[in-house]
Each structure stands twice: as C-alpha cells, then as structure tokens.
Amino acid sequence: NDTVFTFGGDAPHTNARQKDKTITGGKGANLAEMASIGLPVPPGFTISTEECLRYLQQGADFSDDLRDAVANALKHIEKSVGKGFGDEGDPLLVSVRSGAAISMPGMMDTVLNLGLNDETVKGLAATSGDERFAWDSYRRFIQMYGDVVLDMDHGLFEEALEIAKEDKGFYSDTEMEASDWQSLVGEYKRIVSEELGREFPQDPHEQLWGAIRAVFDSWDSERAKVYRRLNDIPHDLGTAVNVQAMVFGNMGDSSATGVAFTRDPSTGEKAYYGEWLVNAQGEDVVAGIRTPQFLTKARREQSGADKPSMEEAMPEAYAELARVFELLEQHYKDMQDIEFTVQQGQLFLLQTRTGKRTAKAALKMAVDMVGEGLIDEKTAILRIDPMALDQLLHPTLDPDAPRDVLTTGLPASPGAASGKIVLDADTAELWAGRGEKVILVRVETSPEDIHGMHAAQGILTARGGMTSHAAVVARGMGRPCVSGASAISIQRDGRTASIGNREFKEGDVITIDGANGQVMAGEVATIEPELAGDFGTIMEWADTHRRMKVRTNAETEADCRMALSFGTEGIGLCRTEHMFFDADRISAVRQMILAESEEGRRKALALLLPEQRADFEAIFRAMAGHPCTIRLLDPPLHEFLPTGDEEFAELAQATGRSAEQLKRRAAELHEFNPMLGHRGCRLGITFPEIYEMQARAIFEAACAVAGNGDAPVPEVMIPLVATRRELEILRALVDDVAKAVFSETGVALEYLVGTMIELPRAALMAGEIAQEAEFFSFGTNDLTQTTLGVSRDDAGRFLTTYVERGIFPRDPFVSLDIEGVGQLVELATQRGRKSRPQIKLGICGEHGGDPASIAFCEATGLDYVSASPYRVPIARLAAAQASL
Numbered sequence: 025n026d027t028v029f030t031f032g033g034d035a036p037h038t039n040a041r042q043k044d045k046t047i048t049g050g051k052g053a054n055l056a057e058m059a060s061i062g063l064p065v066p067p068g069f070t071i072s073t074e075e076c077l078r079y080l081q082q083g084a085d086f087s088d089d090l091r092d093a094v095a096n097a098l099k100h101i102e103k104s105v106g107k108g109f110g111d112e113g114d115p116l117l118v119s120v121r122s123g124a125a126i127s128m129p130g131m132m133d134t135v136l137n138l139g140l141n142d143e144t145v146k147g148l149a150a151t152s153g154d155e156r157f158a159w160d161s162y163r164r165f166i167q168m169y170g171d172v173v174l175d176m177d178h179g180l181f182e183e184a185l186e187i188a189k190e191d192k193g194f195y196s197d198t199e200m201e202a203s204d205w206q207s208l209v210g211e212y213k214r215i216v217s218e219e220l221g222r223e224f225p226q227d228p229h230e231q232l233w234g235a236i237r238a239v240f241d242s243w244d245s246e247r248a249k250v251y252r253r254l255n256d257i258p259h260d261l262g263t264a265v266n267v268q269a270m271v272f273g274n275m276g277d278s279s280a281t282g283v284a285f286t287r288d289p290s291t292g293e294k295a296y297y298g299e300w301l302v303n304a305q306g307e308d309v310v311a312g313i314r315t316p317q318f319l320t321k322a323r324r325e326q327s328g329a330d331k332p333s334m335e336e337a338m339p340e341a342y343a344e345l346a347r348v349f350e351l352l353e354q355h356y357k358d359m360q361d362i363e364f365t366v367q368q369g370q371l372f373l374l375q376t377r378t379g380k381r382t383a384k385a386a387l388k389m390a391v392d393m394v395g396e397g398l399i400d401e402k403t404a405i406l407r408i409d410p411m412a413l414d415q416l417l418h419p420t421l422d423p424d425a426p427r428d429v430l431t432t433g434l435p436a437s438p439g440a441a442s443g444k445i446v447l448d449a450d451t452a453e454l455w456a457g458r459g460e461k462v463i464l465v466r467v468e469t470s471p472e473d474i475h476g477m478h479a480a481q482g483i484l485t486a487r488g489g490m491t492s493h494a495a496v497v498a499r500g501m502g503r504p505c506v507s508g509a510s511a512i513s514i515q516r517d518g519r520t521a522s523i524g525n526r527e528f529k530e531g532d533v534i535t536i537d538g539a540n541g542q543v544m545a546g547e548v549a550t551i552e553p554e555l556a557g558d559f560g561t562i563m564e565w566a567d568t569h570r571r572m573k574v575r576t577n578a579e580t581e582a583d584c585r586m587a588l589s590f591g592t593e594g595i596g597l598c599r600t601e602h603m604f605f606d607a608d609r610i611s612a613v614r615q616m617i618l619a620e621s622e623e624g625r626r627k628a629l630a631l632l633l634p635e636q637r638a639d640f641e642a643i644f645r646a647m648a649g650h651p652c653t654i655r656l657l658d659p660p661l662h663e664f665l666p667t668g669d670e671e672f673a674e675l676a677q678a679t680g681r682s683a684e685q686l687k688r689r690a691a692e693l694h695e696f697n698p699m700l701g702h703r704g705c706r707l708g709i710t711f712p713e714i715y716e717m718q719a720r721a722i723f724e725a726a727c728a729v730a731g732n733g734d735a736p737v738p739e740v741m742i743p744l745v746a747t748r749r750e751l752e753i754l755r756a757l758v759d760d761v762a763k764a765v766f767s768e769t770g771v772a773l774e775y776l777v778g779t780m781i782e783l784p785r786a787a788l789m790a791g792e793i794a795q796e797a798e799f800f801s802f803g804t805n806d807l808t809q810t811t812l813g814v815s816r817d818d819a820g821r822f823l824t825t826y827v828e829r830g831i832f833p834r835d836p837f838v839s840l841d842i843e844g845v846g847q848l849v850e851l852a853t854q855r856g857r858k859s860r861p862q863i864k865l866g867i868c869g870e871h872g873g874d875p876a877s878i879a880f881c882e883a884t885g886l887d888y889v890s891a892s893p894y895r896v897p898i899a900r901l902a903a904a905q906a907s908l
C-alpha cells in the first residue's frame with residue numbers, strides 16, 4: 025500500500041511521496057521530515073489525501089486495502105512505544121488530526137486520547153500512577169469525540185461539567201478529584217446514549233475509524249468551504265489524516281504544552297516567541313480557555329507578567345527547544361511555527377510548519393535572512409506574498425492624535441481600525457454589506473465567525489492569547505486584531521458591551537490598534553504608512569529583477585502622487601469621464617449631452633475645455649515626464665443623464681429650454697443595454713466634437729507643461745474599438761487637433777495614438793488594427809465581460825456560486841480567465857506585433873494588479889501592467905516574481 029506512511033520510532037527513512045505535501049498534507053510531510061532529521065517526534069502514521077478523495081467520491085466507504093494498511097501502521101506505533109492499542113494493562117492512546125496541503129487554521133478537527141474506554145482507563149491509571157489524570161483524560165476524550173465525531177452539541181458536556189463543579193462547590197477544574205472525573209465520565213456517557221440512542225463506542229478500532237471518517241468529512245464542512253473560498257484554496261485537494269502516539273502535557277508540573285515561533289510573527293524580530301501552559305493538554309493554549317504564559321524571560325519581563333516563562337520554569341526543556349528551533353530554521357530556511365509537548369521533562373514535537381506572519385514581519389525576516397546568508401535575494405523576493413503588502417500600505421494611528429483608551433488587550437494582528445461595534449458575525453456581514461465599517465467584538469472567535477471577521481475592519485476579543493483562533497485568522501486575513509482584552513464583557517441580549525468601566529451599544533464607534541493592543545472610544549486620526557526600511561529594500565530588489573514596467577490607473581493629481589510614492593512608472597489609464605462627474609462640471613456635461621445640435625454641444629464643450637485642460641496640466645506636472653495614457657470619453661452618455669425633477673429644473677434654467685423639452689431629449693437617449701450601446705469610440709464617431717475638445721485639452725496642457733523641463737509624452741487612447749476603420753477616423757481627428765495646437769502654440773511634442781483591446785473582434789483583428797495603433801492596452805474588464813457574455817455589473821449574483829461549484833477557479837473579473845480570455849490576449853499580442861513589431865503593449869483592466877494575471881502578462885511578453893495606486897507595489901513585486 026502506498027497511501028499510508030509511517031514515521032518516528034524505527035520507521036524507514038521517508039521517500040519522496042511521503043515528503044510531498046499534496047499527498048501527506050503539510051503536517052504529515054513535516055512530521056516525517058522532522059523524524060528523519062532525528063528530532064523527537066512521537067511515532068505515528070499518515071493516511072494520504074488520495075484516500076480522502078477516494079472516500080468522498082466513493083460514498084464514504086473505506087477499502088480493504090486501507091483497512092489492512094492502517095492495521096499494519098498501528099503495529100508500528102505499538103512496537104515503537106511498547107504499548108498495545110486497546111490493551112487493558114498498558115494501553116496505547118493516539119491523537120487523530122487532519123492536515124491538508126495548505127494549512128487551514130481552525131478548519132479541521134482534532135481528537136486526542138483516542139483508545140480510552142471503561143477498561144483501558146484503568147490501565148492508564150495504573151501505568152501513569154495517576155488516577156485523576158486517567159479519568160480526566162477519558163472525560164476529555166468523550167467530550168472531544170462527542171463534539172467532533174458524533175456531531176453532538178459540546179454545550180451539553182460543558183453544562184454537565186459546570187453542574188458537577190457547582191454540586192461540589194468548586195470554582196475551577198483543578199479542584200476536581202479522580203472520583204469527580206470518574207462520575208463525570210458516567211454522566212457524559214449517559215448524555216451520549218440519551219442524545220444518540222446508542223452507547224459511546226468502547227472498541228478502540230471503531231473509535232479510530234470514526235475519527236478518520238470525521239476528518240475526511242470535515243474537508244467538505246461548510247466552514248472549511250468558506251475558508252477555502254476566502255483564501256482561494258482549490259476544493260479538490262483533500263486532507264490527510266495523522267494518527268500519532270499520544271504524549272501528555274498534563275501529567276503534572278513537569279509537563280507542559282505550547283506553541284512557538286522561531287521568530288516573532290508580528291514584527292519579524294529574530295527572537296523566539298511563543299506561549300505555553302504548565303500541566304495542560306493539546307488545544308488548551310490555542311482555544312483561549314486559560315490565558316497562556318510567555319515562552320521567554322525577556323518577553324515576560326517586557327510585558328510585566330508575573331507567571332514564570334518556560335525559560336525560567338523549565339530551563340532544561342527550554343534549552344532543548346531552543347536547540348530544535350535552530351535546527352529547524354537551518355533545515356527549512358524559514359521561520360517555523362511549532363507545537364510541542366513536554367511530558368515529565370521530556371520534549372516532543374507535534375508539528376512544525378512555515379509560520380504565518382504579518383506582512384511587516386515577512387519583509388523583515390526576508391531581508392534579515394539574506395543578511396544572515398540563510399537565503400538569497402531571489403528567494404527573499406519569491407517568499408513574499410504580493411497581496412500581503414496591502415497591509416503595509418494603509419494608514420496607522422497617528423501617535424499624536426488624542427486617544428480615549430478604554431482598555432488594552434494583546435496586540436494580536438497589526439494595523440489600526442475604526443468602526444461600529446457589532447456583536448456577532450452575521451450582523452458584521454449585514455452591516456458591512458450596507459457599506460458600514462464595523463469592528464467585530466466577541467468573547468472569543470471560532471471558525472463559524474469567519475465570514476464576520478472577513479466583513480469587519482477589525483476584531484476585538486475578550487479572551488484568548490496571541491495564538492488564539494481570532495489572532496491566527498486575523499493575521500492571515502490582514503485584519504487588525506486585539507485579543508484577550510479581559511476588561512470587556514458582552515451582554516448579547518441587550519446588544520451592549522461594557523469596555524473597562526464604560527457602556528457601549530452595538531453601533532457605537534470604537535478604534536482598535538493591533539500594534540499595541542489598545543482599544544479606544546470613537547475614531548482616532550491616522551497617518552500614512554512608512555515605505556522605506558525593509559519594504560524599500562525588497563522593492564529595490566524586486567525592481568532589479570523585473571522586466572515589465574508598472575504603471576497606474578489614475579485620474580487625479582492626488583492619485584498620481586500617491587502612485588508615484590508607491591513607485592509607478594507612468595499612467596496606464598486615465599479615465600477622463602471621472603472628471604466629467606465632478607460636481608462643478610456635471611451641469612456643463614449635461615448641457616452638452618442634452619443639446620439637440622452640434623452647435624449646442626460645442627457651446628457646452630467650450631465650458632468644459634478649460635476645466636479638462638487644467639486637469640491634464642496638473643496630471644502632467646505631477647507625472648514629471650513619465651508616459652501618460654489618457655483615454656477619451658468611454659461610458660454611455662446615458663450614465664450622465666439627469667434623473668430628478670430638481671436636476672431638470674436646474675438645467676432648464678441654465679439652457680433656457682423647458683424641463684419638458686429636456687426630459688424628452690433624455691428619454692430619447694435612454695438605453696436598454698448601455699454597456700453594449702452608445703459608448704466608447706462610438707461617441708467619438710457620432711459626436712466628434714467631444715473627442716476634439718478632449719484632444720485639444722490634452723495637447724494644450726502638454727504644450728503648456730512642456731516648457732518646464734520634463735516634457736510629457738501623451739498617449740491618446742481610443743476605447744471600445746472593434747474595427748480598423750473606427751480607429752483610422754478617430755486617429756485622423758486626434759492628429760488634426762495636435763497639428764492645430766502645435767501651430768497655435770509653437771510647441772511640437774512627441775505623442776502616441778493607440779487603442780484599447782477590449783472586444784473580442786478587436787483581439788481577432790489586432791493585425792489590422794495595429795496598422796493604425798502605436799499601442800494596445802488590454803481592457804480586460806470589458807474583454808472579460810464581452811468574451812464570457814457576463815455583465816460586469818450583474819455578475820455578483822451568480823459568480824460566487826460558480827466559483828464554489830468549481831466552474832471558474834476564481835472570479836474572472838478579479839483574476840484573468842487565462843484559459844479563455846487569455847487566448848485572445850495572446851492572439852492579439854502576436855497579430856499586433858506581427859504587423860507592427862514596435863507596438864507598445866500593456867494591460868489596464870483590474871487584472872493588472874492581480875499577481876496571477878501579472879504572471880500571465882509576463883509570460884505573454886507585455887511591456888507593462890497598470891494597476892490602481894495601492895496595487896502598484898503589489899504589481900512591482902508580482903512582476904519580479906513572474907520573471908524569476
């Protein structure tokens with residue numbers, strides 16, 4: 025059998041399949057790898073993802089082959105630890121955990137202490153010499169198994185525990201004695217049989233297969249699907265199952281369990297970082313039930329905590345852990361995130377994986393590791409997720425702004441956020457859908473809250489440490505998070521929360537600072553991000569390795585300056601219509617549209633000319649000699665039509681015509697399908713005076729700026745071209761205006777005329793069109809819309825379902841449909857270049873800021889990509905990655 029792999033103990037050295045994450049999952053592959061480099065890993069085995077897929081396809085059934093292979097692998101564990109599975113004298117207990125190729129925190133379920141039953145619990149008590157521990161383990165097992173495998177409400181068990189403690193007058197679990205746990209086990213079993221109508225399974229083999237089944241099933245659970253959708257993880261990977269001999273962190277004060285990072289995942293600082301709990305098991309640290317202690321002495325002192333760090337309380341185990349950290353970093357050449365257990369002084373590693381990190385930490389670690397000689401520049405560039413840079417480009421709280429600090433929790437995920445308090449995930453989603461900014465405030469979060477966390481600007485929890493669910497997920501999503509702010513109490517019935525000694529209602533505004541854990545009343549002022557330091561270093565490296573240029577889509581001076589500060593090399597798309605919508609010009613625009621004659625239009629256009637010229641002058645000045653592609657008017661006139669009586673009345677006054685006349689004209693201009701209607705170059709063909717005015721504004725502005733040194737190179741772009749003839753006519757129009765302006769001003773400038781390729785016919789006829797075009801810019805928004813026959817404005821209603829059902833791997837308006845639309849881009853590139861070898865080629869649809877689409881553009885050989893200002897750094901890095 026080649027789908028079940030053993031590790032640890034005297035398992036043979038691993039083969040390539042076992043180290044392949046797509047087969048054994050991240051956890052399984054790394055357990056095998058750790059065991060093979062001699063690290064202390066409890067023995068176990070991994071069932072491959074292929075078995076999961078087979079199981080899900082074959083209607084939830086296990087093959088005989090698999091059953092045999094698992095039986096053999098169990099023998100390996102038994103032999104390695106010298107215990108028997110189901111042995112009443114000296115029972116082997118195992119953990120069963122999921123592990124997909126891509127880590128999905130909190131998505132999958134874990135069962136610990138499997139193998140316990142009414143008989144083996146006595147064996148465990150005898151061999152451990154600790155009756156209380158044995159019965160506590162058994163009741164934990166029933167609780168976890170009931171929750172995860174038997175799909176019971178875990179509240180039932182928690183309630184029973186609360187009642188048991190109340191009966192005894194106990195305050196905490198630690199007061200429970202062996203006999204108390206034993207009677208609770210009886211109660212738990214009674215709950216199971218009452219709820220399910222059958223007994224809790226006593227046969228360890230039945231328990232094991234139940235748990236394997238639950239792991240496989242959890243791949244298709246709703247919360248796993250949501251997580252995959254939000255993180256663009258394919259739905260057909262499947263998960264592996266890891267079965268491993270239990271080690272116990274809850275065998276008294278020389279035992280412990282913890283989570284650690286080889287470097288600080290928030291800041292990237294080269295300092296061990298982590299949390300641990302004495303005498304605790306498994307998920308206690310992560311679940312946020314007890315607030316964990318610091319790993320290192322330095323951290324503890326820094327935070328002023330009084331409970332000892334692991335470094336102080338368990339110096340020997342800590343020293344061993346530190347040795348392991350170094351070995352792991354040298355081996356994986358990256359920061360590792362580790363789960364460990366100390367069983368009566370002896371250290372075991374339960375998991376290692378490449379640690380998730382904030383964008384800031386990712387940059388620092390990459391730059392530091394190059395400095396340390398651990399990795400090279402190219403590796404550093406490839407290691408950074410371009411989309412994560414987004415986190416760094418946004419404002420942080422102004423240190424000098426007044427703050428009304430309510431309380432301070434843990435700085436779980438950096439960034440600052442203000443918003444209205446919401447107390448549950450559904451409300452967060454609902455309010456965010458209405459365009460409100462919200463902060464999700466919870467006691468703690470669970471995987472059921474993911475949609476709300478995604479919708480929120482930030483997350484605030486009352487309980488849980490730096491590795492709690494809220495913290496891990498928020499960091500992954502790039503949401504600011506403050507966790508463990510214990511001065512918060514939530515009254516869900518009244519929809520209120522008290523923070524510190526103040527009362528808040530749902531809807532009141534607060535601010536959180538994920539960098540220092542502060543929670544503040546109201547909204548706090550912010551400042552712009554720091555773009556130097558490690559960010560600057562990585563960007564510099566990226567720039568030396570990329571071939572494509574990166575331009576920006578911008579139409580205001582402010583956007584231009586922003587994009588320049590982010591390193592843009594020109595404007596790839598200036599949508600001139602955005603200038604038409606400005607409050608002070610919309611009236612002139614409407615007068616132009618509703619005019620009945622060319623003369624009337626010219627009169628209104630004359631009002632717009634100086635405004636447009638001033639816009640272009642400002643842009644050319646800001647761009648200081650960088651190329652600027654300016655697109656002539658594109659959207660249907662329909663979009664500018666007045667709607668309300670008031671607007672018509674105003675226009676009537678301005679034009680001297682009656683409101684009725686104007687309404688009649690507006691009705692004539694109404695379109696049924698404006699996206700495919702009277703727009704783009706069709707406007708230029710039918711109302712040439714509009715494009716004339718725009719061309720004049722462009723050239724007059726360019727001539728005016730040219731004298732001051734950096735002469736702009738305007739690139740005049742004609743939208744929505746389908747035929748060569750359209751472009752021929754409009755190009756002649758632009759050339760004529762240019763000639764006129766140059767002779768009027770006595771300044772002559774270099775300029776280009778080109779077109780967007782955003783209709784399938786244009787792509788097909790690119791060879792012909794290129795004879796009139798000095799450049800092409802792929803308008804992949806419209807090209808996607810027209811190739812797929814999917815309206816970009818209505819796609820939202822069904823595209824999510826399409827992505828969920830795997831019809832599209834991702835939203836094709838976000839990430840280019842390379843397979844389909846991509847063919848048209850390639851074809852137009854080839855045909856365009858064939859007829860005009862020097863033609864300049866770029867992309868200016870939203871896809872120009874999407875890393876996967878940028879990789880396609882590199883492969884296709886485009887000259888540049890153009891993205892919105894905040895995406896410019898993302899595009900610079902993605903372009904570098906694509907050319908490595």
Ligand code: PEP
Binds near residue numbers: 658802806
């Ligand atoms: C496009 O269609 O890709 C494009 C950039 O133009 P717009 O989004 O303005 O239609």
Ligand code: MG
Binds near residue numbers: 743803805
């Ligand atoms: Mg378009």
